[in-house]
Amino acid sequence: MTPLVEATSISRRFTRGLDYAERLARFLGANIEERVVHAVDGVSLTINPGEVVGLVGESGCGKSTLGRIMAGILPQSDGVMNWQGKDMSALPRAEAKAARLASQMIFQDPMSSLNPRKTIRDIIGEAPVAHGMVARRDAAEMVTALMQRVGLDPSYLNRYPHQFSGGQRQRIGIARALAVNPRFIICDESVSALDVSIQAQILNLFMELRQELGLTYLFISHDLGVVKHISDRVAIMYLGRIVESAPADAFFAAPNHPYTIALLSEVPTIKQRKRQFNPVKGEIPSPLHPPSGCHFHPRCPHAFDRCRIERPILREIAAGHVSACHLNEMPGKAASPAIPTTAIA
Amino acid sequence: MTLKVENLCTYFFTRAGVAKAVDGVSFEVGRGEILGLVGESGSGKSITGFSVLGLVDPPGRIAGGRILFHGEDLVGRSQGEMRSLRGKKIAMIFQDPMMTLNPVLSIETQMVETVRAHDRVSKAEARARAVEALGLVGIPSPDERLAAYPHQFSGGMRQRVAIAMALLHRPELIIADEPTTALDVTIQSQILAVIQGLSRDFGMSLIWISHDLGVVAGLAHRIAVMYAGRIVETGETDTVLDNPVHPYTIGLMRSVPANLERGEPLTPIPGMAPPPLGRPAGCPFRLRCFAATAACKTEPEETAADGHRWRCFHPQIARAA
Structure with a gap:
């Protein structure tokens, strides 16, 4: 096609x-x-x-x-x-x-x-x-x-x-x-x-x-x-780059990128009552001076040296599911949600 | 009880007629309690907040009811008396922090001014309190940021500053009007975490x-749902969200995509909210309601069961939404 x-x-x-x-x-x-x-x-x-492609991101990420x-x-x-x-x-x-x-x-x-x-x-x-x-x-x-x-x-x-x-x-x-x-x-x-x-x-x-x-x-x-x-398909943008993209079902069942996981766990829903808010730290950096390497590394709980230097490329982690995170190249290290995100969003 | 509002009516007397923005609203907020006031635009939720603070300007005024703050009625208090209360005992946070902040004054000037408006303290002491408040809301290096x-x-960060200003006098009640609506999800989450911690640590009551x-749902102990100037349903958060009985509450929950499984069709509420001057007689929701009958042409009284209250002739008690 x-x-x-x-x-x-x-x-x-x-x-x-x-x-x-x-x-x-x-x-x-x-x-x-x-x-x-x-x-x-x-x-x-x-x-x-x-197809219906959903493009998601916070203000200033370049989605518009x-x-x-x-x-x-x-x-x-x-x-x-x-x-x-x-x-x-x-x-x-x-x-x-x-x-x-x-x-x-x-x-x-x-x-x-x-x-x-x-x-x-x-x-x-x-x-x-x-x-x-x-x-x-x-x-x-x-x-x-x-x-x-x-x-x-x-x-x-x-x-x-x-x-x-x-x-x-x-x-x-x-x-x-x-x-x-x-x-x-x-x-x-x-x-x-x-x-x-x-x-x-x-x-x-x-x-x-x-x-x-x-x-x-x-x-x-x-x-x-x-x-x-x-x-049908979702793409997540952060500071000018697509960090993850997957068919919607796979995306919400198994989000991969640490930013996506943070985003999903912070969407307020009526299923979560009187919850403990546990937000990702820091602010969205200015696109005038984006961070080196992976744009998300200053806020990422899993960041290590390589993230500060090298820009991760989008790699296929499952059929049609791509994610740009260095953790995916290290067996057993890939980010996973602290709480199951299937209940969210 | 920190705040008890009884049958509050705030009307706007315009040339086109009397707009009943708030029309017989009653609720209470206990110490350390968070009340979520939910509604769509024009439902009167913000005017309810403004009324408590005595901030309704002509042509609007409080036409009836009582606002009891620690048992004392605030309705009819003079501007001077309200001013000594505002910012000291009751504070407000707005959706747009630039409504609170003066763009041409430094944060320090504004915060010191706010402290000294109510307390006779030295500038140095006022400054120390400002630094402390900024620290509480999680502004990094507050001492330096004061000059900004x-x-x-x-x-x-602006919204954090606005919250810090509201906290300067450790108010007993904070009225927060959509303070996170304009913020991104990850930033909203940070602000909610701050607010939740403050309410818990200082026993502050909050109307959100x-x-x-x-x-x-994530924040409040109790919820009040407003429609066309009235509270149509109120109760404990879990009660209202697990067993909503008012057709409007049910409609609202079915309209939010995040509450459903993927692909499940949305069931929108037909039509739109009536303008304040053109509300139908009887139950204001009846023209959009799936359960409406001829009985709804008269106004439903409030029904109460175990702290769960609603205004409806046809409460959907058996069904789960």
Whole structure:
């Protein structure tokens, strides 16, 4: 099977150049350098047609940047993005446009991703009309059908975004993404801002759409519970790198990387009452100055000398289950959860 | 009993009508006890916290009920009296620590000021207390960090500073309004560990306001679930979570993916919470409720059994959620 999207050794750096005063100071001998953030650092991720991949990480780990690169709305600094087996940067214009249209993104905050001065009819109908997928006179009909599909009352066709609640606005964002018949949907924290009862409605909608339209999802979230519910495969990011990736069942049954284990044991669930919180120490380091070797070593309870020097690569530890931890090369030393994580998340 | 709230009503008198943000809420918190106040946005959980501290601004005001702190009613106290209590006996921690911290003053200035607002002590002594409080919440090298400004701290560290400020006078009651909601999981866990230890070591009572049943389950001794300005169900944490009887509590638990096995479909609560000015008569949940009948058009009274209380005509007693 040809993967739908395939990222190979993708990196993305954000550089803040020096201003005049800083250049002058450096000329005079001050130790000032350009600040470079390695948002994504050599990441490979393959997404097969029809698959739901959950991308999990804490703030600043680069998960949104990776999502944007995979959606084709942000160029990578290094690496190759393939769309249906072909290098995206080498595609002829028409094919490249089709690939971009086929990848649509749904954002966390619908209020900042919907134009407040446009009606729902324009927000949803604009793109398909512009791309010649539907004639302008048929747009209203198409928008009505889409609104029904995502659970909005079509009589609200001429309303503005502020007249809707948070959950309804998220439905508008979904309808807008669906309007251009995408194959690949990138959800960037799309349910994080919603109340739980509304969040469940939107998650169910995502699953229905997947069944009906055969969609492929990259589901970016910090919430392991949501990701466990929706994903076929899970990838964990820490400070710009994927540290573990596995089919969801295997992942939650036998997490391997020490960071993953810490993350899983710290997700609060109602099954654990009046528990003893036993958090992993330290803070997430700044991506401006990432630690050497394994990025997690300053916080890792198992870290040893090699972790400080050498970056661990992703190695297969079971079928389809990869993890980047030096412990896996030392028989009998691999990290294992202090408490069974099957009950968690 | 550290705090006893009886039939608290906090209304907002707006031009469009009277918004009953808190509408007849009663609960109590004992010494060293942690009460989890759970609800979705607009349920009135934050306004309940603000009411206890006397922080409700016009057009809102406490329209009825009593707030008994060690048996003395706080409703109707003057601003001056409330001010001598706030920060001293009752403290608050907010979701956004920048609501507590002044961005243009160093942590030292702010903490010394807070100490000396209530206690007549020398600056050196106030500073020593600040260092001690920062140490308690796990800020590394507190002596040096005192000189820093809020923007020099990360989000998790700022929240620790805000907690340290709340602790300066060893309050008997802390009201925490979603203090970990904006934080990452590993950082949230660190803050929860700090709070739990402090409550245990100093016998501090805590009202933990949150939308996250998971956090509350791990922390609280008792839970109160709020919906549309009322407490719809309350009891011991284990009782409420193992045998929820109110259809809203059950719906809430079924909506959280983390509580289910993988692949089990979510059962969302249909519709959305009614706005404060457009609540249906009778039980405010009846339009979204799977068990609603004609009886629900009148308002359900509170039913109590072994410390487990609920407001519902159709409690789901036999079923396990």
